[in-house]
Amino acid sequence: MAGKINLEIDAVLEKYPEPEESLIAVLQGVQDIYGYISKDAVEYITEKTNIPSSRIMGVASFYAGFRLKPVGKYRIMVCMGTACHVNGSERIGDTVKRQLGIEAGDVTEDGLFSWEEVACLGCCSISPAMMINDTAYGMLTQEKVIEIIDSIKKGEGK
Amino acid sequence: MRFLLGYGSCGIASGANSVLEGLSECFFGTEFTVEKVGCNGLCFAEPIVEVICDDGESVLYGRLNKQSAVKLAESAKTGKLMQENRLSDDELRFLQGQKRIVLSGCGKVDPESLDSYIENGGYKALERALSMGSDKIIEEIKISGLRGRGGAGFPTHIKWQAAKNSQSDEKYIVCNADEGDPGAFMDRAVLEGDPHRVLEGMMISGIAIGAHMGVIYVRAEYPLAVKRLKKAIGELREKGLLGDNILNSGFSFDFNIMMGAGAFVCGEETALLASLSGNRGMPVTKPPFPAQKGFRKQPTNINNVETFANVSWIIENGGEAFASMGTEGSKGTKVFALAGRVKRGGLVEVPMGLTINDIVFGICGGIKDDAKVKAVQMGGPSGGCIPENMLDTVIDYENIARTGAIMGSGGMIVMDEKTCMVDMAKFFMDFTSKESCGKCVPCRIGTTRMLEILERIANGKGEESDIDTLVELGESIKTGALCGLGNSAPNPVLTTIKYFRNEYEAHIKEKCCPAKKCTALIRYSIVKDLCKGCSLCSRKCPVEAISGQIKSPYEIDAEKCVRCGQCIATCRFNAIKIISGEAKE
Incomplete structure (x- = not known):
């Protein structure tokens, strides 16, 4: 990627005059565009800012919020918080896994779905809960999960 | 007639949008409108609409959907509100006995409107604080007895005084809105439901210590909170309540929002500061304290959302009024987030000094399906399980600590007979071992070893010596770890062994899970x-x-x-x- 210009990442970097102090915000900006932090993106940021790629990777790998692999168009986050756990979140995770046929952290072949287990979403009163992109779903049962996933698939013509 | 629709994340997840649709369609062309407000804490009955009649009477409707919302709207048009879907008197006991300071605006004000906050008395405290000046503000906070609501309960005025005493032209206020404790959601509710209350508290703190910049470190998992904070800050700027020389007082202040990237350890002050500077969130030893050398190596005061949300009330009503509530060492109110196997989960703000029973049974109506309560978990991964026979414990920082749990940020997870205590201990240890930053050995390796032992026990492969090993390991991690995360990580295991040792023994000796939860058994x-x-x-x-x-x-x-x-x-x-x-x- 050396020498190549990436206008999207440039636009993110422009917002932060001190990219080193704002490294987390920079990486969040990049992740918002691509859905994850790619090796190419890390190298590009290094090239532009002189922040060592080791430091960028150190930060990107430390925080649960950064993904080093691509995500699906629909990113399902199954809450593994305490209240959800007490109300059966493991079974919710198992159901998502069975419905999508992929392990946590992976993407379906059509690129439509990925799923992961996440720390508390703060929706404890409607546990068990999950989020798909920015929308929260609560009071889940295995059947409700199947319904939600099916309706997305249907909406996508699958 | 006013219609207030609970429009927090929890309300939206429960279907507030279809309720909005139903109401709006029926109200089209009429004088009625729907006001979107934050979560009023009655999460168990979401989606909720509060109807405030012209005579001031309030009627609460819960568990609405589109059809019932349409019915409600039609009934309002006839002038006779419907009876269906009203919360019962029994359910309304949830609100009686609560004393709301932090949550006073949640469900009442429009979180996306500065005018709404001001109409409800907002920013009066700021005006007052500007005329009081630094010393008087800190004195008032001292009289109030306010202690940090994020977990440790450190007296707020000492932090403010220390930051004030540090000499520098550049100081910072940081709001810890990285609510990472699984089971706690009061900060989310306040940020989504009444963001200006937090901002006002931060500005008053800025006057007190001499800071001109406030940084909010908020969880990225709370997109609605981020959106509403941004909107609130934008509106303040437009109205000239931010920037240079606010209200011609000579005081200047501005805000910056930074989104957290998902690390529980960032609840620790020094780790949070490292994260704010674009680093891995790893704690360092104190001193220097943030009040001496914090953000950008300048004096910094860090408080949590709920702490800041108390400030404007204290300035307006006086420290004495705040201190008149609570116990000897714990003053004012505290918000608790009730979840788990409780009948009415939600947010409960009560004066310190009630018992756990008062909250779980008196306010929240007891256990789902009228099952038997087994324990209440307080303090999340840093706290512990308090058994049924100790639920008459009076809630204040010291009493809760005596049980082996901690007040923490106020999460209360209620557990019934179907909850396995070994499984809970394993759950928390899995959490802390993943969230350990890895810097110090006792925490990094110790929590991993404890988790391995717990997994072994849950899988029916436990040995009789395992319980003693867990206690020994736990005690050494508590004393040997660098920061609060490690110091408290063994608590969930140690308290469950202390109060539910028989369950551990059943798993080990009889290969039996009494709660019938551990799948291998x-x-x-x-x-x-x-x-x-x-x-x-x-x-x-x-x-x-x-x-x-x-x-x-x-x-x-x-x-x-x-x-x-x-x-x-x-x-x-x-x-x-x-x-x-x-x-x-």
């Missing part, structure tokens, strides 16, 4: 005499583990069964039982 079985052979379970089973002939008893293949519970949920004849510890039975 349980087996599903169909009771032949009860099974009618309807085949429903067999059709629902996701792994085709159930087989048989219609109208004769079915059977479960234990090898295939994943113990998901789907069959039990479907069976209409109660014919499926969970068996654990067969050797004993």
Whole structure:
């Protein structure tokens, strides 16, 4: 990627005059565009800012919020918080896994779905809960999960 | 008539949008409008609409959907509000006995409108604080007895005084809105429901210590909170309540928002500061304290959302009024987030000094399905499980600490007989071992070893010496770890061993999980005499583990069964039982 210009990442970097102090915000900006932090993106940021790629990777790998692999168009986050756990979140995770046929952290072949287990979403009163992109779903049962996933698939013509 | 619709994340997830649709469609062309407000804490009855009649009477409707919302709207048009979907008197006990300071605006003000906050008395405290000046503000906070609501309960005025005493032209206020404690959601509710209250508290703190910049470190998992904070800050700027020389007072202040990237350890002050500077969130030893050398190496005061949300009330009503509530060492109110197996989960703000029973049974109506309470977990991964016979413990920082749990940020997870204590200990240890930043050995390796032992016990491979090893390991991690995360990580294990040692012993000696939760120790079985052979379970089973002939008893293949519970949920004849510890039975 050396020498190549990436206008999207440039636009993110422009917002932060001190990219080193704002490294987390920079990486969040990049992740918002691509859905994850790619090796190419890390190298590009290094090239532009002189922040060592080791430091960028150190930060990107430390925080649960950064993904080093691509995500699906629909990113399902199954809450593994305490209240959800007490109300059966493991079974919710198992159901998502069975419905999508992929392990946590992976993407379906059509690129439509990925799923992961996440720390508390703060929706404890409607546990068990999950989020798909920015929308929260609560009071889940295995059947409700199947319904939600099916309706997305249907909406996508699958 | 006013219609206030609960429009927090929890309300939206429960269907507030269809309620909005229903109401708006019916109200089209009429004088009525729907106001979107934050969560009023009655989460158990979401989606909620509060109708405030012209005479000031308030009627609460819960568990609405589009159809019932339409009915409500139609009834309002006729001038006679419908009876259906009203919260019962019993349910309304949830609100009685609460004293709301932090949550006073949640569900009342429009979180996306500065005018709404001001109409409800907002920013009066700021004006007052500007005329009081630094020393008087800190004195008032000192009189109030306010202690940090994020977990440790450190006296707020000492922090403010220390930051004030540090000499520098550049100082910072940081709001810790990285609510990472699983089971706590009061900060989310306040940020989503009444963001200006937090901003006002931060600005007053800025006057007190001489800071001109406030940084909010908020969880990225709370997109709605981020959106509303941004909107609130934007509106303040437009109205000239931010920037240079606010209200001609000579005081200048501005805000910056930074989104956290998902690390529980960032609740620790020094780790949070590292994260704010674009680094891995790893704690460092104190001193220097943030009040001396914090953000950008300048004096910094860090408080949590709930702490800041108390400030404007204290300045307006006086420290004495705040201190008149609570116990000897713990003043004012505290917000608790009730969840788990409790009948009415939600947010409860009460004066310190009530008992846990008062909250769980008095306010929240007891346990789901009227089951028997087993324990209440307080303080999340840093706290502990308080057993049923100790639920008359009076809530204040010291009393809760004496049980082995901590007040923490106020999460209360209620557990019934179906909750396995070994499983809970394992759950928390799994959390802390993943969230350990890895810097110090006791925490990094210690929590991993504790988790391995707990997994072994839950899998029926525990040894008799395991319990003592866990206690020994736990105690050494508590004393040896660098920061609060490690110091408190063993608490969930140590308290469950202290109060529920028999459950650990049952797992180890009898290979039995008394709560019938640990999958390696349980087996599903169909009771032949009860099974009618309807085949429903067999059709629902996701792994085709159930087989048989219609109208004769079915059977479960234990090898295939994943113990998901789907069959039990479907069976209409109660014919499926969970068996654990067969050797004993």
